[in-house]
Amino acid sequence: MNTIDISIKNFANSLEKPSNRWYAMVFLLAIVALFGMYALVRQFLDGQIITGMRDNAVWGIYTANFVFFMGLSYAGALISCAGQLLRIKWIKPLMRMAELLTVSSLIVGAPFILFCLGRLDRIHFLFLHGRIQSPITWDVIAISTDLVFCIAFLYFTHIRDFAKLRDYPDLKVANWRKKMYKILALGYKGTDEQKKYLHQAHDIMAAIIIPTAIIAYSLLSLLFSMSLRPGWHSTIFSPYFVVTAGYSGLALLVVIMWIYRKNRKLEAYITNLHFNYLAFGLVLLSFIYAYFTFSEYLTDWYNQTKTFNMLLDKFFDFNQYAGLSVFHIVFAFIVPVIVLGFPWLRTINNVTLVSLFIVIALWVKRYLIVVPTLETPYIPIQDVRSDFVHYSVSWVEWALSFSGIAVMILIFTVASKIAPIIPVSEVEDAQNLEKPMILFKTKGD
Amino acid sequence: MFSLKNIYTWISLILLFGTVFISANQLSANSAAKQERVRMKLYYFKTDAGDRKIQIGLTAGSGKNMHGVKNGKVMLTSQLNDSTVTLATLETDTLGFVTLFLSPDLKLPMDEDGKSIIAANYDGDDIYASASGDMEISDIDLEFTFEEEDSVKYLNILANRIDGEGNKIPVEGLDINIGVQRLYSVLPIEKVETDEDGSAVLEISNDLPGDAVGLLTFVARIEDNDDFGNVTKSASHEWGTPVSYEIKPLPRQLWTDEAPIWMIASVCIILMGAWYHFFLSISKLIKLKKLSD
Missing domain, CATH: 2.60.40 (Immunoglobulin-like)
Structure with a gap:
């Protein structure tokens, strides 16, 4: 990696007085988020009858969103923590984006599973009377643990930048923000001992977040695979979910990189090399993902059970889910392999566009996991109207989904106004250190 | 060129989504016009x-x-x-x-x-x-009588229609389903048909399990009858075998109120391990803060 001019003064401008365009964007996002709140209040007052969820399809896009956002969060955690632990120099400029991706998607994604509850006013019962045998309880424990850890890790990686902002005399921000930087910097002055403690804290958190994220996302898959439903009851669901999470999160990270690179003129920090490395990662993950998908369906198809065949027929029927299935296969596997696999197609814009479609295709995949299975029960309900059997998304669910996306963008917009989106201290360290600091000492060191 | 910096791009996207949703709603509204039978x-x-x-x-x-x-x-x-x-x-x-x-x-x-x-x-x-x-x-009246002859138990059902003046008139050829009430539903025994006196007789087996004192609840049901609709009548008699329903405590399992010990232990160990590391890293920050003081 070439040496670049990394200094807090290069980013001070982006943290100072926000432009009118920034306020307009925050206003628009807040409007979308508030409309989602209105939809939630309507659902709370009127009940789930105003959603598309009914007796058969008791879950819908809320659950698809939950799985999708949780996946993004775990991917962000894995990327940033692996970067920290393995001392990968080139990944340093991307680490803050990955961390923000983790925290924002956890904050947005976790409530979606609560929206599926018929009686939201009894939510506290889940904590008062939760049974430790239930995968739902495992999820509640794992996700809340993961959220606390990831917020802590995000803060740890900010401490040195907060100290730099505190010590930068020309920073034109309000006094309360200067005080905030002072408090959050924890009196960090960059002494050797302080560096050592901060480094240890980083490493410990990174080391514990990786297994926590993997366990949490595996537990999420158990919500499905612990049931006997066709298409869900699978032993490979946990690794399949973890791989899908990594794939979708990496793709979204590319999109976020592209946006910040264009918007904040970060071409010196986020380079062609980053897009190339992540594109390679995406190709690799697309093959692993395809392998899992193929294994999953092949074994079930080979057994030829009646209910699974009914489910499979729906994936081939263009009046049902064949359109979405084809979209998913094309944009989650075929297009990424072709575009990212050949160097002459692997431009920054192409990588970003393909990544955007991967993200959408993997959301579609989550929808295809949740809804068609619920519409294919072992004992179908008879003599009821079709909307009790077939799921269709209502405006309330769309409103809350777009609201979730708006909140996620809002978190990025506000967070990148508080601290530089490039972790200045981390990148500086990576450039200055000739040899990376070792993680574990071995005998003889 | 698509740019997120451009406010017009955002407005166009919102208008595009709005148009698509409104069109979809219009299409669905127009499709319902013909009266259904x-x-x-x-x-x-x-x-x-x-x-x-x-x-x-x-x-x-x-x-x-x-x-x-x-x-x-x-x-x-x-x-x-x-x-x-x-x-x-x-x-x-x-x-x-x-x-x-x-x-x-x-x-x-x-x-x-x-x-x-x-x-x-x-x-x-x-x-x-x-x-x-x-x-x-x-309106129909169903009446049970219980008879025992040479240790054989007979259940008699008498079906009488009530006329306009309140008189009882025997109903002939009426199908009645006889069953025994169990915990969740009625266990069917046999379908009987009434004779010219409105009477039907059913021999009851000696080995039907009853409650703790052998009480059985017999249920007679007329179903979807053109004249009488759906009618249910029941009566209890100590013709069952006494069964002790003492509930034995279940061992800790996935489906019992109390989780298996190994599961609680595993969750506790994993959580303790994770949170120990969290507090360990927090302690490093506390040390860092103390150094600045």
């Missing part, structure tokens, strides 16, 4: 306690698309000769049903044979066509 079914129920209810079901569509007509107004009347008595006007529920519970004091108009006619009418609306139907109902 409605089928009406009438049911009469008389329970063990003598409670009576009339249920009307309105359905439209066919096959997979069959569905109940919700919020449809149904007028229920009882007719005798030329006079009509309005019983109630009710609105169907989400599954297309209305239920009218008849007060025990209410005497439906009946002819000299004891027959009442219940009629229902649905006027329809823009979506659904009108529908109507009626049924004849007579």
